[in-house]
Amino acid sequence: TTYRVRCAHLDLAELRGVLAVFEDTTDMQQADQMRRDFVANVSHELRTPLTALSGFIETLQGPARDDPAARDRFLGIMGREADRMNRLVKDLLSLSHVEAQERMRPNDPVDLADLLRATRRSLTQLAERNEVIFDEALPEEPVIISGDPDQLRQVFTNLIENAIKYGGRGCTVGLSVDGPAPGLGLRGDAVRATVSDDGPGIETLHIPRLTERFYRVDSHRSREMGGTGLGLAIVKHIINRHRGRMRIDSAPGQGSRFSVILPYDSGRSGRSGPPA
Ligand code: ADP
Numbered sequence: 001t002t003y004r005v006r007c008a009h010l011d012l013a014e015l016r017g018v019l020a021v022f023e024d025t026t027d028m029q030q031a032d033q034m035r036r037d038f039v040a041n042v043s044h045e046l047r048t049p050l051t052a053l054s055g056f057i058e059t060l061q062g063p064a065r066d067d068p069a070a071r072d073r074f075l076g077i078m079g080r081e082a083d084r085m086n087r088l089v090k091d092l093l094s095l096s097h098v099e100a101q102e103r104m105r106p107n108d109p110v111d112l113a114d115l116l117r118a119t120r121r122s123l124t125q126l127a128e129r130n131e132v133i134f135d136e137a138l139p140e141e142p143v144i145i146s147g148d149p150d151q152l153r154q155v156f157t158n159l160i161e162n163a164i165k166y167g168g169r170g171c172t173v174g175l176s177v178d179g180p181a182p183g184l185g186l187r188g189d190a191v192r193a194t195v196s197d198d199g200p201g202i203e204t205l206h207i208p209r210l211t212e213r214f215y216r217v218d219s220h221r222s223r224e225m226g227g228t229g230l231g232l233a234i235v236k237h238i239i240n241r242h243r244g245r246m247r248i249d250s251a252p253g254q255g256s257r258f259s260v261i262l263p264y265d266s267g268r269s270g271r272s273g274p275p276a
Contacts, residue, residue, distance in 0.1 A: 001026050041214045045088055045228070049081040084226070091230040095213070098151065098237040105243065106148035112193055112262070113138045113177045115149065119156040120175060123164065127173070132164050137176040143191055145262050151238045158231040159195040159258050165225040167199030167255070180264035185245060189264040196257040202250040210248060211236040 006021045056074045064070040120134055127134065163173045179191035202210070202217060209215045214229040216222040222229060239246050242262050250256035 002029055038213060042088075042092065045214065046085065049085045052081045053078055084223075084228075087226065088228045088230075091228045091234065094154070094234050095230055095237065098234060098241065102237060102241050104241070105146075106151070106241065107146050108149055109144050110147040110149045110152055111142040111144055112152075112191060113141075113143045115152055116156055116175050116177060116193060119153055119160060123157070123160050126161065126164055130164050130168075131170045132167065133172045135172050135174045137174070139177060143177055143179070145191060145242075146265050147242050147262065148238075151241070155235050155238050155260060156193070156195065158235050159260075162231060163195050163197035163199070163256070163258075165227070166221075167197030171197050171199045171255075173197050180266070184261045185247070186243075186261055186263055189266065190244075190261050191264045192259050192261050194257055194259045196255060198255040201252045201254045201256055202248075203252055207248050207250060211246070 002025050004023045004025045006023070008019045010017050010019055056078050060071060060074055064074060116138055117136070120136065126132075160173060160175070163171075167173060174194070174196040176194045176196075177191065178194075180189045181191075182189055184190040184192050206215075206217050210217075211232045213233040216227065216229050219229075236246060239260060239262070244260060244262040247259040247261065248256070249259070
């Protein structure tokens with residue numbers, strides 16, 4: 001624990017002495033350290049593609065100037081590096097946007113089952129390229145919650161993209177929605193949307209750190225897959241904004257399951273009858 005001590009001399013008519021105020025600054029120092037680490041990480045992530053780009057520009061201006069085959073290859077790599085910078089800047093902007101809104105609870109009606117179906121449809125091409133099969137267990141009837149549809153869509157896009165990318169070629173990605181029910185880890189009724197895969201799974205020691213910015217289990221693989229290391233950090237902030245929580249169950253050889261648990265407001269729903 002660190003303290004900041006502020007002192008003042010007191011010299012009142014009937015009282016003379018020193019006033020000392022001890023202020024616990026541990027949180028402030030930790031926040032400062034996190035900010036510095038974040039800036040260092042962003043600089044590093046941007047410098048890697050930038051260094052590659054300047055290297056290839058030099059080569060194209062010099063040794064490769066008259067070699068059309070090399071020029072085409074280098075231009076291809078430069079395009080991919082520029083794409084990587086674009087993705088990073090896009091994710092940084094999303095993160096700062098979501099962080100700025102974290103205190104404002106979103107309040108639009110969102111049908112969670114429909115949202116998962118639509119998100120899965122938008123990722124059909126990526127799934128086909130990776131020979132991934134979807135196994136959907138989504139209710140036909142609407143499951144309406146209060147939320148921000150665009151941000152929730154981003155949550156499930158990130159989770160399904162990760163399941164496809166890290167689950168590996170030929171894996172099965174499961175999508176399900178259950179509830180509303182009490183006792184899902186939130187006070188009151190909640191609904192749960194789950195994205196799972198039967199891929200290689202994640203070692204226990206990494207699981208609590210997955211939602212940290214730029215944390216990756218295997219940096220090389222993540223970069224190769226086009227990852228920025230910010231996907232799950234964005235997911236966590238969006239879920240916080242919805243007053244929900246995320247649960248990650250995974251073990252090596254057992255696949256991974258990411259469950260998003262969100263508060264259910266019965267007044268919102270068009271659905272009646274007992275919980276599913
Ligand atoms: P990235 O941009 O690297 O994909 P994320 O924040 O989305 O960043 O994920 C952080 C890390 O969590 C990934 O680099 C990967 O190592 C791991 N991860 C995420 N989802 C899965 C999954 N379904 N299976 C195995 N590992 C995963």
